[in-house]
Amino acid sequence: MIEEALRLQVEEECLKIGCCVRCARRFTGDRVLDNYVKHTVESDATQADDEPPAKKAKGELCIFCFGVLAPGDIEDIAMKAVASLTEADYDDPVFTTTLSMPVCNLVRDKSIYVHLGRTVAGYTDQVKFLHLLPLKDIWKHLINGSIAKGSGKSADNGYNAELMVNVEMAYRGDRREMEVISKLRPELRGPVTRTTADSTLESSTEAALVRCLRLPPGPPVAPPTYQLSCLRNAIFVAGRYNKYSRTMSQTPWTVDGARRTESSLQERITDRLVQLTRSAGVRFSASGREDVDVRTLGRGRPFVAELTDPHVTLLTPKDLLELQREINAAHPEVRVRDLQLVTREQTAHLKSGEEDKTKSYTALVQSLSGPVSADKLYSLADHKELVISQQTPVRVLHRRPMATREKTIHWMKAEPISDTLFKLHLQTQAGTYIKEFVHGDLGRTEPNVGTLLGGTFDILALDVESIELDWPPAMPENDGDT
Ligand SMILES: [Zn+2]
Missing domain, CATH: 3.30.70.2510 (Alpha-Beta Plaits)
Structure with missing residues (x-):
């Protein structure tokens, strides 16, 4: 915390330029969230003549938070959040909230900070290393309790909850107020994002800021509008x-x-x-x-x-x-x-390791070039770890790029059914095109069953027998109590 005398000065100056009582406290560098709840209540109830005015004139919006920290807005949004959560009927017992402010809020933040540095002696020196609280953290702290009470869920004040109530503030003057970023950084191309605005403001010299920013910022040109949505992570x-x-x-x-x-x-x-x-x-x-x-x-x-x-x-x-x-x-x-x-x-x-996995298949193969002896078929089993070269099959060329890949047939075994029909059991590297290995795909897969046996073959049916991936783990098939 900064010295008490300075703190009062800062608060007074903030209220004078149009901050609400909570934002005024924020610019004093107060990082204790509970003080923001207490502070307003005390000031509202026991305001003495020598204390700074706690309430702003009716209809006047805070130049920093645009009223989002005002008790009325907090209650209003909390009520909408509760209604939305109730209607959606999420079964999550915990929620968190997020607030997205218009980007010009960064400009106003900087502009108030620079203004205080120039009007309150010693401000910059004492506040420089305090890291002013993010506005959304104060908001979250103020609103979460009300939403929790209304919805019967508990609030997560961090960002770990899976269920989120997102509030997005839109402000009509945002684009206009962002023009200052291009003034500070004329070489900037494309739309100004939160990141570019932030880096521009942080890297600008005080002299440049004083020249380009409006010190202090003026009142908002229009009240903000809010869009509220709930979202549960997948x-x-x-x-x-x-x-x-x-x-x-x-x-x-x-x-x-x-x-x-x-x-x-x-x-x-x-x-x-x-x-x-x-x-x-x-x-x-x-x-x-x-x-x-x-x-x-x-x-x-x-x-x-x-x-x-x-x-x-x-x-x-x-x-x-x-x-x-x-x-x-x-x-x-x-x-x-x-x-x-x-x-x-x-x-x-x-x-992971999809290419290294092995897959087992059974193919029903027909000889198109006459009978094949059983002995010849059995000889297929002699080929172990057979490396074949496959060009992208004609049938998938419309969705896969043209390429030649080497694939391994770990083992294969023929099971004769008739003299022109047999089953081929085989285990291959994942990604092997089995149909093409059987019929050769007009010579695009070499070697193939045809070149190994000498003849022409076609595949009538194919089954995947197993996929060697030990995930997800097996689960019991019964309830355990039956
Ligand atoms: Zn405010």
């Missing part, structure tokens, strides 16, 4: 899926705006999830993807659903198990397992 639900259909795509598939498939696997999994959590939207990602006509068997393919602005987040393992059963009962061609809540950080497992 939650992430991970799991694994099996796809038993050869006509379903993983993601909604449209060509020229028209749907190509009925409903995607993604929608079958996430529609119910979005409904249950009352989320605004969903982003689905999986460890790779299979073609429409490829099934995914075994323990399934790991996936993550990111649910944005969810209103229901307190999901127990039992809730998720129930949801899992619902999805599986509604869609026999889809099966999900291991549904669980994960953190944003954990979702990185899905993509």
Whole structure:
């Protein structure tokens, strides 16, 4: 704190130039948030003649906070926040608040600071190292209690809560007042952002500030308007899926705006999830993807659903198990397992080392060049760690850049069905194009089954048998109490 005599002088000067009582206190360098609550109440109730006037004339807006710290505005916004939270019915027990001020607030901050330095002797020396409290911290401290009381939730005065009440202040004079930034830094191009305004004000000399700023700032040209919104950070639900259909795509598939498939696997999994959590939207990602006509068997393919602005987040393992059963009962061609809540950080497992992972497949292969002996087919198993070279397949060239990649077939094993039909079991590096390895893709994949066996082959069906990703962890399939 600064010396008492100086503090009174600063407060008096601030009130004189048009600050409210709370902003006046802020410019004295007071960093004790509780003082801002107490201060106003005391001043309002027991104002003596020799104390600085605590209330500003009716209708006059504070030149620094534009009235956002005034008890009336605080209560008004708190009421709206409570109404908004009640209507949205978030199940989060904790919220936090954020206030976004117009950028010109930075200019006014600097301008009041410079003005005080020039009118109150010793101000700059004593306040320089105090770091004046950010306006939004004072606001947060004043408003959180009211919102907590009205909403029945508890307030987080830091920034750790997942549920946020965001208040954005708009001010008609903002752009006009920002012109000073271009005056201070004529070489600046493009729109003035908060960051450029801040760095410009901080790097300008006192002489330049005195020349360009209006000292002290004038009254606001119009009252501010507020926009209030609530937002809950996303939650992430991970799991694994099996796809038993050869006509379903993983993601909604449209060509020229028209749907190509009925409903995607993604929608079958996430529609119910979005409904249950009352989320605004969903982003689905999986460890790779299979073609429409490829099934995914075994323990399934790991996936993550990111649910944005969810209103229901307190999901127990039992809730998720129930949801899992619902999805599986509604869609026999889809099966999900291991549904669980994960953190944003954990979702990185899905993509990490994607190239190093191995995948196992079974392909149904037909010879187009006559019978092939069983012995010949068995000889395929002699190829271990076979490195093949694949150019981007013709069928995906419209969405993937042209490139040649080396991929490893770790092992393969043929299982004859007839003299022209066999199953090929194989384990490969992730990202290997299996269909192309079988039919050769007009020589774009070398070697391929055709060059290895001598002949022409086509693939009739393909199944993904397993994806070697040990995430997310397996979950019990029953409730534990049955
Ligand atoms: Zn104020």
